[in-house]
Amino acid sequence: MSLLGQIAFIAIGAILVNNFVLQRFLGLCPYMGVSRRTESALGMGMAVMFVMTMASAVTWFVYEFLLVPFDLIFLRTVAYILVIASLVQLVEMIIQKMSPSLHSALGIYLPLITTNCAVLGVAILNADRFCSSEGIPGESLLFSVIQGFSAGIGFTLAMLLMSGTRERLDRAPVPRSFQGLPIAFIAAALMSMAFLGFTGLVPEGH
Amino acid sequence: MNELINYALRLGLLCGLSGGLLSWVHFKTAPIQAAREAEERERAKQEVYPLPHGGRFEPGPLSDMECWSAFDEAEQLVGWVFEAQGNGYSSTLRIMVGMDRNGTLAGAKVLSQKETPGLGARIEEVASDWFTGRTLDALFLSHVGGNIDTITGATVTSEAALKAVRETGEKIMDSVKERMGS
Amino acid sequence: MNAGEFTKGIVRENPVFVLALGLCPALAVTNSVQNAAGMGLAASFVLLCSNLFISLIKGFIPSRIRIPCYIVVIASFVVLVELYLGAYQPALDKSLGLFVPLIVVNCVILGRAEAFASRKGIASSIWDALGMGLGFTLALVATAVVREVLGNGTLWNRAILSNMRPALIMILPPGALLSLGLLMAAFNWIRERGTS
Numbered sequence: 001m002s003l004l005g006q007i008a009f010i011a012i013g014a015i016l017v018n019n020f021v022l023q024r025f026l027g028l029c030p031y032m033g034v035s036r037r038t039e040s041a042l043g044m045g046m047a048v049m050f051v052m053t054m055a056s057a058v059t060w061f062v063y064e065f066l067l068v069p070f071d072l073i074f075l076r077t078v079a080y081i082l083v084i085a086s087l088v089q090l091v092e093m094i095i096q097k098m099s100p101s102l103h104s105a106l107g108i109y110l111p112l113i114t115t116n117c118a119v120l121g122v123a124i125l126n127a128d129r130f131c132s133s134e135g136i137p138g139e140s141l142l143f144s145v146i147q148g149f150s151a152g153i154g155f156t157l158a159m160l161l162m163s164g165t166r167e168r169l170d171r172a173p174v175p176r177s178f179q180g181l182p183i184a185f186i187a188a189a190l191m192s193m194a195f196l197g198f199t200g201l202v203p204e205g206h
Numbered sequence: 207m208n209e210l211i212n213y214a215l216r217l218g219l220l221c222g223l224s225g226g227l228l229s230w231v232h233f234k235t236a237p238i239q240a241a242r243e244a245e246e247r248e249r250a251k252q253e254v255y256p257l258p259h260g261g262r263f264e265p266g267p268l269s270d271m272e273c274w275s276a277f278d279e280a281e282q283l284v285g286w287v288f289e290a291q292g293n294g295y296s297s298t299l300r301i302m303v304g305m306d307r308n309g310t311l312a313g314a315k316v317l318s319q320k321e322t323p324g325l326g327a328r329i330e331e332v333a334s335d336w337f338t339g340r341t342l343d344a345l346f347l348s349h350v351g352g353n354i355d356t357i358t359g360a361t362v363t364s365e366a367a368l369k370a371v372r373e374t375g376e377k378i379m380d381s382v383k384e385r386m387g388s
Numbered sequence: 389m390n391a392g393e394f395t396k397g398i399v400r401e402n403p404v405f406v407l408a409l410g411l412c413p414a415l416a417v418t419n420s421v422q423n424a425a426g427m428g429l430a431a432s433f434v435l436l437c438s439n440l441f442i443s444l445i446k447g448f449i450p451s452r453i454r455i456p457c458y459i460v461v462i463a464s465f466v467v468l469v470e471l472y473l474g475a476y477q478p479a480l481d482k483s484l485g486l487f488v489p490l491i492v493v494n495c496v497i498l499g500r501a502e503a504f505a506s507r508k509g510i511a512s513s514i515w516d517a518l519g520m521g522l523g524f525t526l527a528l529v530a531t532a533v534v535r536e537v538l539g540n541g542t543l544w545n546r547a548i549l550s551n552m553r554p555a556l557i558m559i560l561p562p563g564a565l566l567s568l569g570l571l572m573a574a575f576n577w578i579r580e581r582g583t584s
Contacts, residue, residue, distance in 0.1 A: 022561060027412070028412045028415065029411055032408060033408070074470070074471060075225070078224065078463040078467055082456070115498055176576070177574070177580065185566070185572065186569040193562040196561070216449065216457070220461070224460055231471050235475040242478060
């Protein structure tokens with residue numbers, strides 16, 4: 001299969017077929033916490049997308065040049081989460097310098113990206129799927145970054161879909177017990193069902 | 207500046223402690239894990255190809271895939287065990303298959319799959335029935351003329367499993383024929 | 389009072405149903421009760437150890453770098469769990485898969501470290517961890533019971549619904565979201581009736 005074909009399959013796989021939020025269940029805490037309004041959903045989505053892409057790249061280097069050569073793969077979890085925490089800190093400092101207004105808009109959400117399962121999740125998925133095979137050296141880095149970026153897109157997509165729905169749900173006559181998160185989960189269940197329709201679109205096993 | 211060094215030292219100490227502890231535990235558990243994985247492999251091989259008494263497996267005949275030749279006590283080749291891989295509906299199917307010298311399958315066991323639960327995942331239950339006792343050329347679903355009933359609602363997985371075993375088995379038979387020059 | 393520290397994690401401040409933390413594993417590994425119990429135990433172990441350790445060394449950690457320090461501590465215990473499961477519980481390790489390392493970003497654990505273990509004494513931290521861990525495990529098991537019984541007709545891999553064909557959707561992703569939503573609503577309803 002051509003390189004472009006493989007890239008397309010990875011991207012479509014991460015955005016639609018195995019949507020990180022609605023199918024893999026990664027990134028749910030921020031998903032439920034931030035998706036109430038569209039502006040914050042979009043802002044959070046962008047920030048997460050950026051962090052996920054960068055994290056995919058940096059963790060690839062850590063894996064290939066630090067963990068594998070020194071036989072330290074069992075320390076993968078610790079190494080990755082420290083990388084992610086540092087990256088988020090860095091991103092926060094950069095945003096603060098470059099655009100204080102954006103920084104105050106995103107507020108507490110930025111440091112929360114560290115605990116976003118989707119970021120650590122995609123880094124581990126990258127390593128499991130791309131790093132063990134032989135092949136052209138730069139290829140696994142490219143695929144890892146593509147999957148990270150696409151997963152971010154999928155996350156943002158799910159967030160936007162949810163925020164539109166929740167803005168309406170907040171104005172609807174929902175029974176007391178269901179208000180807030182429960183009805184949001186049920187809405188997400190329906191969305192997840194819709195996304196199930198994408199199964200089989202892309203062959204997973206390569 | 208002193209503050210920074212203070213922070214770095216404390217964090218460094220914590221990391222060092224962590225690294226030390228984890229390395230020690232890894233050192234202790236890695237051989238256990240490796241031994242268990244090897245044992246599982248052996249068990250799967252025995253399950254799909256019951257070796258005659260005193261027999262053994264040897265890696266071969268093809269080097270680009272997981273396969274073993276089975277020899278009996280008298281060092282005669284009696285069959286093979288191989289791992290067939292194929293793209294299922296939503297995951298790679300890996301099936302361990304035992305085959306004897308004339309191409310009749312002795313057993314099969316699904317090693318790994320991530321198909322839809324309740325549908326394609328049922329390949330694990332039916333694999334043994336589907337493959338045991340059949341020859342490679344009989345591995346076809348009923349709707350294309352064979353006599354294996356597809357899993358309801360999981361045609362793709364069913365076809366993928368049969369195709370993987372059929373083609374891998376044929377590869378082995380072909381390579382053996384080539385070697386014998388016939 | 390210590391009994392209060394323990395029980396609050398089970399109902400009043402249940403991490404999943406009330407605080408909405410640890411949602412990712414609550415959805416991903418609740419397709420069977422066995423997986424849910426395994427995850428609950430693993431996470432509780434990490435929570436207990438990290439709460440205890442952080443409470444012990446809280447004097448040693450400067451406030452500026454407390455988050456990275458907590459992360460190192462929590463991640464270390466998670467790797468311990470990973471190594472243990474890999475060697476002694478391979479089947480569970482395979483079922484839980486990606487979500488074992490993800491325990492490190494389970495908001496319950498980091499949350500308790502920040503909000504509790506870093507400020508309170510060792511005894512309180514232990515009770516807090518035990519209560520939260522139990523509450524987390526119960527929430528996961530409850531969700532799993534719904535999903536496994538309705539979606540697979542089994543409970544702990546033993547068949548219990550023999551005449552009915554199970555509703556497959558329940559063990560697929562939408563079923564997880566649906567179960568959790570309904571259970572949360574039920575929990576809210578019970579809590580409201582309790583206080584009125």
